Amino acid sequence: MRHMISVLVENKSGVLARISALFAARGFNIASLSVSETEDVAISRMTIVVKGNESILEQVTKQLNKLVDVIKVNDFNDVEYIARELALIKINIANKASRDEIIRLVGVFKAKIIDISQDSVIVEISGNESKLSAFMKVALAYGVKETCKTGASVLYRGNSGRVK
Amino acid sequence: MKKKTGAQILIESLLKENVEVVFGLPGGQALPIFDAMYGSKLNFILIRHEQAASHMADGYARSMGRPGVCIVTSGPGATNIVTGLASAYMDSVPMVAISGQVATSVIGQDAFQEADTIGITRPVTKHNFLVKDVKDLARTIKEAFYIATTGRPGPVLVDIPIDVQREVCEFVYPDKVEIRSYKPNYNGHIGQIKKAAELINKSKHPVFYIGMGVVVSNAEDEILELSKKANIPVTNTLLAVGAYPCDINLSLGMLGMHGTYCANKAMQSADIIIAVGARFDDRCTGKVCDFARNAKIIHVDIDPTAISKTVDVDIPIVGDAKTVLKEMIGLVDKKGRKDWIKTVDLWKKEHPLSYKRNDDKLHPQYVIEKISELTKGEAIITTEVGQHQMWSAQYYKAKHSRLFLSSGGLGTMGFGYPAAIGAKFGNPNKEVIAVAGDGSFQMNMQEMAVAVLNKIDVKVVILNNQYLGNVRQWQEMFYGKRYSHSCLAKRKECPKWCSTPNRHSCPVYVPDFVKWAQSYGVLGIRVTKKKDVELALKKMLETKGSVVIDMWVEIEENVFPMVPSGASLDEMIIRANG
Incomplete structure (x- = not known):
């Protein structure tokens, strides 16, 4: 199943590597990824599209939340977007x-x-x-x-x- | 305000964090740091191999519940601590590692002793930092300690380029830390706690399954109170050995691959499992789809990613074990559960841990039992990884938490001896004994120099079976006794393949651990007979300073009970030959 996850992160070097490594370590292929600064230059938004089953995705969402540089994770499942x-x-x-x-x-x-x-x-x-x-x-x-x-x-x- | 160099700021920050001892080794890209140490109050211990520095910091941390610290240089210094970081990460041990790095102007140019330390250590640390501006250094150190010690603890690495060590700025150590993206949650959801309590009150066959989280949050008293109030038997993981008193009838001992019969039986028969600070590791659950099939699972853990990772959980409670259990105690009813306790007692009597106690061969289990008896379970025991580790977990009756230190998740050979040295630095008045296999011990035995030179009184008991014993056991049981490259006595003149080891006909074992100990000025004792074990152990405990005992134990002794890899807990092999 296709999932869109939006991740607000600290705008620092190495953060993208942390996030992509997290996906790679669990054998997840990222379908698409976009990264940009938000209205607050200290924060970047990463929008990640992945395919995978619910339970693995739940794990990934939790793991993302666990990263120190991650401020907020939104899974767009079940919301209007x-x-x-x-x-x-x-x-x-x-x-x-x-x-x-x-x-x-x-x-x-x-x-x-x-x-x-x-x-x-x-x-x-x-x-x-x-x-x-x-x-x-x-x-x-x-x-x-x-x-x-x-x-x-x-x-x-x-x-x-x-x-x- | 007088300006300070980055190196001075680092040392003063460590002192502000009340760091008692730092383990490490200098090198080119860390020289300003070591220069700043000269004449400072920081208690720095020069080790012989950086891997050992990380395990010493780890052993200190596990025994004390305080962060362990190590400092190494760039490149090989940093790569050598990767195993130590990974071990600490798997077992939730708070650690702060500082590494030197090449100057910011040459990072990425393959400079001498350059390695991408941040990239290499990212997956084995809770978090890591590259400090590029000296003005960020003090705050970063503060954050490193904060992250390492809060929530689910873990190792944090701070990589400091040499130019940052030299640059100057005003030093202000922050009083507190505010990281907007890192806010561990300690209080469990009260609704969930109530639901859990209701479920426990209705249950007939509940079991507590406790892990390192109980140790980390000092929740031993709460588990004891709750288990006694509701008469719930308690099983512990390897890392929670000692967290629950083993002389209480509710204690089941360790569960899992080499757990007790009654613990595994209870898990498989439970209607409710209350997991507290344990992570359903494969060594505990056996085959996951057959694990506790009839049980509803309540899981208390501070790390949300631990919940429903391998085993689906019915009632998750994210929070600190102590805080959650305190809430729970008032909500759980006092109950007798006589039938359940009776059943558990029967299992205990049916198959207690056993070995051939009555023969006169030197069984390794006997050695551990004697250590346990002579120290009254009050000594700190560290282990390496393998058979001796399992026998220690089974037969050492630790009086409380933080007395049994072992690399559980990563299973790091070479951990135990340096960890014992680290633990002794934190606990100078406690007896510290490193129980080792002859294989594991050789991975970091060079650290004896550190013990001797610093008058660190660590005893070493080598259960010498001239094999990588755990590998040999698996080869015997699952690979048709094809002892492929597990014999440590094997020489060039031996037959190419051999499955019939024998102390009398095998080549002389090297090293001679007794002479080796003597070369450090340390007492070495060889024991080859059961009748000499007690005397040697007493001599060891009476002797001031390090002692090494080389115990020539039964070569082909196996660890039982055993749940074969990939089998369910029901398929436990209780002892040799059925």
């Missing part, structure tokens, strides 16, 4: 017709074309995971040269994260 990812996708252009099709598709997905060259375009798209994978499927039909995707950025809606 908003998640966004951003992808840059370089798509082949075989001919003018396919270029026009891509431009139309980009409009449908509310994505953006941010670069055009002779034989390819770079599309910027943001949204939740299902929107991004839907667009990716379409893009693959034209031939995808390269992609680069961020990890998820997640916040819970309103105060729903506190209820649980």
